[in-house]
Amino acid sequence: MTGIEGKVVAITGASSGIGRAVATLLAERGAHVVLGARGQERLEAITRDIRDAGGSATCRVTDVTRREDLVGLVETARSEFGRLDVLVSNAGVMPVSPLDDLRVDDWDLMVDVHVKGLLHGIAAALPVFRAQGGGHFVTTASTAGLKIVPTMAVYAGTKFAVRAICEGLRQEAGPDLRVTLVTPGLTATEHTLGMGDDEARARFGATVAELALPADAVAAAMAYAIEQPATVDVNEVVIRPTSQG
Numbered sequence: 001m002t003g004i005e006g007k008v009v010a011i012t013g014a015s016s017g018i019g020r021a022v023a024t025l026l027a028e029r030g031a032h033v034v035l036g037a038r039g040q041e042r043l044e045a046i047t048r049d050i051r052d053a054g055g056s057a058t059c060r061v062t063d064v065t066r067r068e069d070l071v072g073l074v075e076t077a078r079s080e081f082g083r084l085d086v087l088v089s090n091a092g093v094m095p096v097s098p099l100d101d102l103r104v105d106d107w108d109l110m111v112d113v114h115v116k117g118l119l120h121g122i123a124a125a126l127p128v129f130r131a132q133g134g135g136h137f138v139t140t141a142s143t144a145g146l147k148i149v150p151t152m153a154v155y156a157g158t159k160f161a162v163r164a165i166c167e168g169l170r171q172e173a174g175p176d177l178r179v180t181l182v183t184p185g186l187t188a189t190e191h192t193l194g195m196g197d198d199e200a201r202a203r204f205g206a207t208v209a210e211l212a213l214p215a216d217a218v219a220a221a222m223a224y225a226i227e228q229p230a231t232v233d234v235n236e237v238v239i240r241p242t243s244q245g
């Protein structure tokens with residue numbers, strides 16, 4: 001299957017930022033989108049917006065730290081639209097802080113959402129993709145998974161792990177599955193609001209306002225990977241604001 005029209009795409013972290021932008025863009029281009037996140041009200045509002053604009057969308061409350069929720073998200077795609085063509089593993093949190101602060105609950109959260117959340121998605125979708133004879137994993141990493149800076153050790157560590165898991169998945173995928181890692185730099189979303197530390201939040205807030213990418217730019221990179229012919233596997237896209245060092 002080439003292109004975007006008619007594809008069934010499930011997206012985690014679809015209630016905000018990059019996830020919302022990609023859900024909206026893919027629906028505009030004729031995909032059936034299945035939106036997952038924890039917050040039901042926002043999910044339902046975005047699903048309504050997409051439908052009001054003529055798109056095809058449904059949603060399911062999904063906490064990626066719960067394996068059964070990913071099974072449910074994939075099942076929703078299959079029961080509503082008959083199959084799953086693409087899983088966009090995008091849910092993320094960013095409570096960054098210096099290691100000395102010992103915000104160990106935040107460390108656990110980043111590991112649970114980014115690493116276990118990705119694995120839960122793979123566990124839910126891989127057997128479905130194998131049975132269908134095709135499917136596409138699209139995962140949101142971060143340039144923090146390429147360059148480590150102070151306060152971001154744990155966040156960066158989880159994104160390094162995401163890169164490693166996706167590369168392993170790509171190597172094992174065989175000729176029928178595609179695996180794409182999209183690695184954004186600083187992007188204007190709500191992501192920085194969840195930062196653990198006031199100083200980091202203020203610093204990032206100012207930088208975001210000055211130079212961040214729009215979430216639509218990252219969504220367009222995902223759409224580019226998805227629209228390629230089944231024989232073309234876009235493995236990695238790194239997309240930064242031009243002024244990001």
Ligand SMILES: NC(=O)c1ccc[n+]([C@@H]2O[C@H](COP(=O)([O-])OP(=O)(O)OC[C@H]3O[C@@H](n4cnc5c(N)ncnc54)[C@H](OP(=O)(O)O)[C@@H]3O)[C@@H](O)[C@H]2O)c1
Pocket residue numbers: 012013014015016017018019036037038039040062063064065090091092093113140141142143183184185186187188189190191192
């Ligand atoms: N913004 C940036 O500068 C930037 C840069 C590089 C990479 N990224 C990555 O981009 C991805 C999307 O982030 P964003 O920037 O779009 O941030 P965002 O606007 O804060 O969106 C994060 C999304 O993840 C969802 N989420 C959080 N915890 C979840 C959980 N346990 N289960 C399911 N969904 C969960 C949130 O919804 P609920 O809270 O309702 O669950 C929300 O929909 C993340 O993986 C992030 O690491 C962001």
